[in-house]
Amino acid sequence: MDKIAQFVQKSNCNATTVAVFGAIGAAVVAFKALSFFKVLVDVFFRSGINVKKYGAGRGGWAVITGASDGIGKEFAFQLASKKLNIVLISRTESKLKTIAEELEQKYNVETKVYAMDFTKGADQDYQALQHLLAPIEVTVLVNNVGTNHEIPTPFEQETDKIIKDIVEVNINAAMRMTKIVVPQMVARKNGLIINLGSFAGLVPTPFLSVYSGSKAFLSSWSQAIGAELAPKGVQVQNVNTYFVVSAMSKIRRATMLIPMPKPYVRSVLGQIGIAGGASTPYTSTPFYSHAIVNWLIDNVLTRGFWVKQNYNIQTDIRKRALRKREREAAAAKSQ
Numbered sequence: 001m002d003k004i005a006q007f008v009q010k011s012n013c014n015a016t017t018v019a020v021f022g023a024i025g026a027a028v029v030a031f032k033a034l035s036f037f038k039v040l041v042d043v044f045f046r047s048g049i050n051v052k053k054y055g056a057g058r059g060g061w062a063v064i065t066g067a068s069d070g071i072g073k074e075f076a077f078q079l080a081s082k083k084l085n086i087v088l089i090s091r092t093e094s095k096l097k098t099i100a101e102e103l104e105q106k107y108n109v110e111t112k113v114y115a116m117d118f119t120k121g122a123d124q125d126y127q128a129l130q131h132l133l134a135p136i137e138v139t140v141l142v143n144n145v146g147t148n149h150e151i152p153t154p155f156e157q158e159t160d161k162i163i164k165d166i167v168e169v170n171i172n173a174a175m176r177m178t179k180i181v182v183p184q185m186v187a188r189k190n191g192l193i194i195n196l197g198s199f200a201g202l203v204p205t206p207f208l209s210v211y212s213g214s215k216a217f218l219s220s221w222s223q224a225i226g227a228e229l230a231p232k233g234v235q236v237q238n239v240n241t242y243f244v245v246s247a248m249s250k251i252r253r254a255t256m257l258i259p260m261p262k263p264y265v266r267s268v269l270g271q272i273g274i275a276g277g278a279s280t281p282y283t284s285t286p287f288y289s290h291a292i293v294n295w296l297i298d299n300v301l302t303r304g305f306w307v308k309q310n311y312n313i314q315t316d317i318r319k320r321a322l323r324k325r326e327r328e329a330a331a332a333k334s335q
């Protein structure tokens with residue numbers, strides 16, 4: 001009899017435990033399903049703050065770094081099409097002037113160009129920019145310029161120059177440009193700062209460690225200044241970017257996961273103030289396939305798993321890059 005009573009008691013206890021864990025499991029699954037559903041709603045159905053709010057057609061200017069190619073050039077065209085005047089900055093003045101002329105003719109906006117090399121971190125360049133931007137109403141800043149390791153490289157083998165260049169371009173340029181324009185945005189209580197982040201900042205990327213760290217900085221810094229500036233009317237958005245077809249990515253063909261700059265930038269500008277696949281504040285992962293990957297990274301398996309994945313991917317890319325270098329060196333020798 002005792003044994004039967006014990007069995008019944010134990011079974012009840014087990015059943016309660018199973019029910020409790022079952023309920024917790026169901027709640028976790030429901031929460032995850034809801035958060036995935038929210039990502040889909042964000043990227044497919046919601047529209048963000050209209051960029052026209054930032055002085056479009058009313059004398060507002062957008063300042064874009066790294067504006068002569070790739071994603072930055074596309075920002076210049078799409079922001080000009082919304083009637084923002086454009087300041088274009090990169091190293092190659094001839095390219096900037098050609099783009100500026102095209103923008104003026106096509107969209108009837110004003111433009112300014114400034115050629116500088118951000119790797120130099122030269123005070124006189126930033127002073128000249130301060131001078132150039134002081135008299136105009138800067139309402140949008142796109143901190144787009146970025147540089148990367150030439151090939152995936154173990155940190156201890158990377159050159160001091162590449163390490164310094166990445167820090168100067170990806171970190172210091174964003175901070176210095178922001179310091180120049182934020183006071184006038186705050187004074188007007190109207191401004192938008194878009195920082196071009198990367199999935200390398202979301203998941204640490206072995207062999208691209210300095211680039212990865214610089215984008216992690218950008219992510220953390222964007223969230224911090226985003227919170228500081230929101231009550232002052234300035235919207236900060238770090239944009240988590242997976243791959244986009246460009247010179248930097250060395251990818252020439254678009255796929256579902258790797259868009260051309262045009263649809264990519266359209267997704268960024270269509271979702272200002274909306275998280276998309278991002279789970280951190282003042283951050284957005286707006287392109288639909290990137291958003292789904294972002295959600296998977298945040299919700300499926302551990303960060304350790306994703307770092308290991310990156311380790312394997314970059315090891316493979318490094319091997320192929322070294323073989324290519326060897327082939328090129330042999331070809332050069334035989335000439």
Ligand SMILES: NC(=O)c1ccc[n+]([C@@H]2O[C@H](COP(=O)([O-])OP(=O)(O)OC[C@H]3O[C@@H](n4cnc5c(N)ncnc54)[C@H](OP(=O)(O)O)[C@@H]3O)[C@@H](O)[C@H]2O)c1
Binds near residue numbers: 089090119247249
């Ligand atoms: N493409 C991707 O897959 C991807 C993924 C994640 C994040 N991102 C980020 O997106 C941003 C734009 O990348 P992208 O792929 O569009 O690059 P990109 O096509 O290589 O264009 C880079 C732009 O920056 C300018 N630039 C490069 N170095 C410069 C320097 N030292 N000083 C001044 N200007 C410089 C280039 O013009 P000049 O040569 O004339 O100077 C060009 O206009 C970067 O911050 C990058 O980290 C890109």
